Amino acid sequence: MHSLRFDGSFATWRQAARRALLQGLAPHQLQWLDEEAPPSLFDQPAEGAPEPSGRLRVSPELLDLLESAAQYRGDERWSLLYRVLWRFVQGERSAVLAGDPDGSELHRRLKAVRREAHHLHAFVRFQPCKIPDAPDFVAWFEPAHDILASASGHFAERLGKHSWLIATPRDGVYWDGQHLQHERRCPAQWQAWAQQPEDDGQALWRAYYGSTFNPARLNRTVMQQHLPLRFWKHLPEGPLIPQLMSEARAGAQRDGQALVLAGRKGKRIAQINEGDAARPPSASVSGSDAPDLPR
Amino acid sequence: MQLIEKLTILADAAKYDASCASSGAPKRSSKGKDGIGSTNGMGICHSYTPDGRCVALLKILLTNFCLYDCQYCINRRSSDVPRARFTPEEVVTLTLDFYKRNCISGLFLSSGIIRSADYTMEQLIRVAKLLRQEHQFRGYIHLKTIPDAAPELIAEAGLYADRLSVNIELPTETSLVRLAPEKNVGSIHQAMHSIHLGEREAKEERRAPRFAPAGQSTQMIVGADATDDSTILHNAQSLYHDYRLRRVYYSAFSPIPQSPKTVPFEAPPLLREHRLYQADFLMRGYGFSATELLAGPGNLALDIDPKLAWALANRAQFPVDLNRADESLIARVPGIGVLSARRLGALRRERRIRYEDLTRLRCVLEKAKPFIVTQDYRPPRAEHESVVLRQQLRDTPAQMALW
Numbered sequence: 118m119h120s121l122r123f124d125g126s127f128a129t130w131r132q133a134a135r136r137a138l139l140q141g142l143a144p145h146q147l148q149w150l151d152e153e154a155p156p157s158l159f160d161q162p163a164e165g166a167p168e169p170s171g172r173l174r175v176s177p178e179l180l181d182l183l184e185s186a187a188q189y190r191g192d193e194r195w196s197l198l199y200r201v202l203w204r205f206v207q208g209e210r211s212a213v214l215a216g217d218p219d220g221s222e223l224h225r226r227l228k229a230v231r232r233e234a235h236h237l238h239a240f241v242r243f244q245p246c247k248i249p250d251a252p253d254f255v256a257w258f259e260p261a262h263d264i265l266a267s268a269s270g271h272f273a274e275r276l277g278k279h280s281w282l283i284a285t286p287r288d289g290v291y292w293d294g295q296h297l298q299h300e301r302r303c304p305a306q307w308q309a310w311a312q313q314p315e316d317d318g319q320a321l322w323r324a325y326y327g328s329t330f331n332p333a334r335l336n337r338t339v340m341q342q343h344l345p346l347r348f349w350k351h352l353p354e355g356p357l358i359p360q361l362m363s364e365a366r367a368g369a370q371r372d373g374q375a376l377v378l379a380g381r382k383g384k385r386i387a388q389i390n391e392g393d394a395a396r397p398p399s400a401s402v403s404g405s406d407a408p409d410l411p412r
Numbered sequence: 413m414q415l416i417e418k419l420t421i422l423a424d425a426a427k428y429d430a431s432c433a434s435s436g437a438p439k440r441s442s443k444g445k446d447g448i449g450s451t452n453g454m455g456i457c458h459s460y461t462p463d464g465r466c467v468a469l470l471k472i473l474l475t476n477f478c479l480y481d482c483q484y485c486i487n488r489r490s491s492d493v494p495r496a497r498f499t500p501e502e503v504v505t506l507t508l509d510f511y512k513r514n515c516i517s518g519l520f521l522s523s524g525i526i527r528s529a530d531y532t533m534e535q536l537i538r539v540a541k542l543l544r545q546e547h548q549f550r551g552y553i554h555l556k557t558i559p560d561a562a563p564e565l566i567a568e569a570g571l572y573a574d575r576l577s578v579n580i581e582l583p584t585e586t587s588l589v590r591l592a593p594e595k596n597v598g599s600i601h602q603a604m605h606s607i608h609l610g611e612r613e614a615k616e617e618r619r620a621p622r623f624a625p626a627g628q629s630t631q632m633i634v635g636a637d638a639t640d641d642s643t644i645l646h647n648a649q650s651l652y653h654d655y656r657l658r659r660v661y662y663s664a665f666s667p668i669p670q671s672p673k674t675v676p677f678e679a680p681p682l683l684r685e686h687r688l689y690q691a692d693f694l695m696r697g698y699g700f701s702a703t704e705l706l707a708g709p710g711n712l713a714l715d716i717d718p719k720l721a722w723a724l725a726n727r728a729q730f731p732v733d734l735n736r737a738d739e740s741l742i743a744r745v746p747g748i749g750v751l752s753a754r755r756l757g758a759l760r761r762e763r764r765i766r767y768e769d770l771t772r773l774r775c776v777l778e779k780a781k782p783f784i785v786t787q788d789y790r791p792p793r794a795e796h797e798s799v800v801l802r803q804q805l806r807d808t809p810a811q812m813a814l815w
Binding site: 210215220245256271272273274277320328331336337338339343373375377378379387388 | 415419420426427428441444445447448449450456459462464477481490492493495506511513514664666668671677679680763772
């Protein structure tokens with residue numbers, strides 16, 4: 118058994134895997150130890166051994182696939198990748214197909230990684246940051262896979278010239294308006310900025326969220342399927358979710374109207390008359406409570 | 413009135429429109445540019461409300477004052493609800509603020525009819541124009557189109573909006589006459605036609621101005637009248653065909669406060685709505701026709717999904733040999749989707765398909781089993797009658813959570 122210790126990045130794994138392939142090391146002869154694996158007595162220094170020579174051809178598509186799947190956090194994170202690579206190089210092309218035992222696991226991981234990148238794009242919540250030297254917007258996020266570096270460019274496209282950062286318990290990204298900086302260990306300063314108390318602006322969002330919910334259609338299962346529980350605590354609307362559900366379930370609402378509006382004094386509108394429709398526009402209607410309507 | 417109060421009223425007023433898509437827009441980016449916003453064709457759901465519906469756009473009305481008296485609508489003029497009106501600037505502020513916080517991917521703006529159809533449409537356009545021109549907003553904009561608005565206004569809306577939609581509201585003209593007396597099928601179709609023409613011109617002529625690149629959609633309310641699913645699906649099919657709609661949304665009629673006697677005061681028919689969406693998906697993505705899904709008058713089965721219903725009614729087509737059949741036919745097998753069908757195609761170019769492969773592709777084997785043949789598997793009960801199969805395969809009768 119060869120233990121290969123590396124820093125946990127795809128680039129170094131790729132070098133080590135290349136070397137192992139050229140040495141003809143089969144998957145079962147290898148143990149991959151990334152930065153999270155505890156040090157072991159039998160660790161062999163990877164350096165020292167002479168660089169094996171030879172040529173290996175692996176398509177860029179397969180490398181892309183492996184690099185994405187490497188973002189998956191979980192058991193056998195690196196050994197599955199090596200097994201797929203090994204089998205592929207041996208001529209077993211089905212190793213990368215979803216119908217194959219290894220390929221199926223590979224695709225499950227790719228899907229989980231894609232889904233987590235999508236979660237990042239969907240559920241990150243930026244907050245304006247007024248602290249001097251801090252970026253314009255900050256966010257705290259806890260992704261389940263290592264998707265931050267590859268998936269964050271999306272926000273540079275969204276936010277134009279604004280600067281922003283996303284801090285996580287592990288890594289962090291900082292966009293200064295021109296460049297994206299990724300730190301595998303998130304600086305404490307970034308984490309502190311990202312964990313500022315909530316600002317006043319969130320109240321507007323919560324008002325919207327509560328109102329756009331239709332209590333007559335309560336459906337917790339579907340909701341949780343799309344918005345897993347682990348994200349609730351970082352969303353400004355998170356605390357509102359159980360409250361809205363219990364209000365709807367309590368049956369106070371038999372129709373779709375938001376509870377805060379139920380029973381409020383309303384305004385019926387008189388039927389329009391022929392002549393009124395052609396009324397010239399008045400100058401002072403904008404924003405008034407009863408615009409444009411014949412009384 | 414405070415902004416937060418207006419928002420509370422005008423979001424409540426807008427939520428009965430089911431559309432929330434933020435997909436289909438061309439690629440736009442603000443990287444290194446003034447302004448904000450991007451689109452890449454994919455929609456993003458930024459949150460979900462406890463009704464299981466996604467929040468992708470800020471969905472609000474400009475105002476819920478309305479001259480019309482559509483019986484199914486909470487904002488009808490005879491409804492006793494609080495009323496409010498945003499200024500265009502307020503809508504712009506809210507959109508930009510929520511967008512920067514990453515709460516939304518854009519705006520879906522509609523309005524009650526005030527003063528006239530043209531005037532209302534002009535107000536909606538003004539908001540979109542402000543966002544696009546003054547603030548260089550490149551996020552998603554969906555504008556509701558007022559059916560009777562002038563074609564020039566629809567053309568102008570198409571300059572700024574990614575998507576336009578005119579609601580067909582009810583599946584038949586009779587129902588529309590009865591429940592929405594101020595609306596008119598003719599002008600609804602006319603507006604859809606104008607949008608369709610605008611789209612076509614923009615696509616065919618290189619110099620033509622940009623026009624609603626994410627196309628148009630519509631919404632049909634289900635359960636406010638007695639129309640059956642067959643009529644609804646055939647209607648949807650002609651809308652897809654005639655105006656190249658991207659989506660038809662089905663909205664189970666939700667009871668509204670102080671409900672008029674003309675519409676039911678019952679829990680929204682959620683399961684029926686779900687089946688209609690499934691059937692609609694089969695028409696858009698699987699090449700099924702409305703007649704295949706529902707030959708005669710009537711409703712879709714509630715206990716089984718429409719694909720299974722079709723398979724049970726067409727046993728002569730089955731079992732399908734996964735090692736030989738066309739991918740399009742494989743995709744018609746219950747429990748096997750288009751993606752799995754494509755993957756089976758890729759796999760069988762390498763080797764023969766075995767039963768195990770379906771497990772790995774995460775097909776719904778319970779449903780697929782009676783309808784397939786693989787190298788190592790043949791359905792033992794292929795001769796079983798459809799009635800018996802249906803008993804075995806029906807969804808657990810758990811009704812969706814109601815009150």
